[in-house]
Amino acid sequence: MHPGEAAVTGLTLGRCGSVQKPDRPLRNFDWQPTRRAKDVEELELIINSRPYTVTVEAEMPVLWVLRDLLNLTGTKYGCGMALCGACTVLVDGRAVRACVTPISQVAKQEIRTIEGLGPNHPLQQAWLEEQVVQCGYCQSGQLMSAAALIETNPSPNDAAIDAAMAGNICRCGTYPRIRKAIKRAAQLSHPNN
Numbered sequence: 001m002h003p004g005e006a007a008v009t010g011l012t013l014g015r016c017g018s019v020q021k022p023d024r025p026l027r028n029f030d031w032q033p034t035r036r037a038k039d040v041e042e043l044e045l046i047i048n049s050r051p052y053t054v055t056v057e058a059e060m061p062v063l064w065v066l067r068d069l070l071n072l073t074g075t076k077y078g079c080g081m082a083l084c085g086a087c088t089v090l091v092d093g094r095a096v097r098a099c100v101t102p103i104s105q106v107a108k109q110e111i112r113t114i115e116g117l118g119p120n121h122p123l124q125q126a127w128l129e130e131q132v133v134q135c136g137y138c139q140s141g142q143l144m145s146a147a148a149l150i151e152t153n154p155s156p157n158d159a160a161i162d163a164a165m166a167g168n169i170c171r172c173g174t175y176p177r178i179r180k181a182i183k184r185a186a187q188l189s190h191p192n193n
């Protein structure tokens with residue numbers, strides 16, 4: 001393990017070298033752990049540029065690892081079926097649905113979550129300027145999809161925004177403000193365009 005790396009197992013959470021009992025059982029709305037030793041692997045992860053080692057079942061969804069094992073709870077659970085986008089994270093810059101992506105598929109790739117989108121990120125700034133958020137539940141997923149978009153498209157038009165954001169549902173209907181905020185964030189990110 002590297003210095004500063006967190007060691008985590010499927011049933012315990014190691015933080016700052018300590019081992020704690022989970023305060024609640026692993027979620028199992030859709031995915032069920034087999035609890036067979038042969039299904040457990042040690043995986044190296046890179047999340048928000050920080051290395052982690054987790055000992056988990058290879059099929060455990062990324063969302064479960066983030067929220068239940070690593071306490072990165074900014075990524076939300078919505079549908080668990082890749083339908084709402086609330087759980088969106090970036091893997092090597094691509095927006096993926098963490099609720100249906102097995103953790104073994106993203107080992108050693110760069111995973112970015114909402115915690116990795118710092119407060120000075122142009123998207124955070126634009127979201128505040130446009131006062132996008134209503135209830136907020138969908139917003140971490142919206143922001144991660146928007147991040148994937150503006151990192152590859154410095155000047156997205158309405159059609160590009162609609163295509164990139166189509167999988168992110170907002171029950172509060174903040175879509176017009178999201179569109180404006182993405183255009184603003186793209187300007188802030190690429191001022192010479």
Ligand code: FES
Pocket residue numbers: 076077078079080081082083084085086087088097098099100
């Ligand atoms: S919770 Fe993953 S898409 Fe809805």
Ligand code: FES
Pocket residue numbers: 133134135136137138139169170171172173174
């Ligand atoms: S802000 Fe409430 S669901 Fe999107």
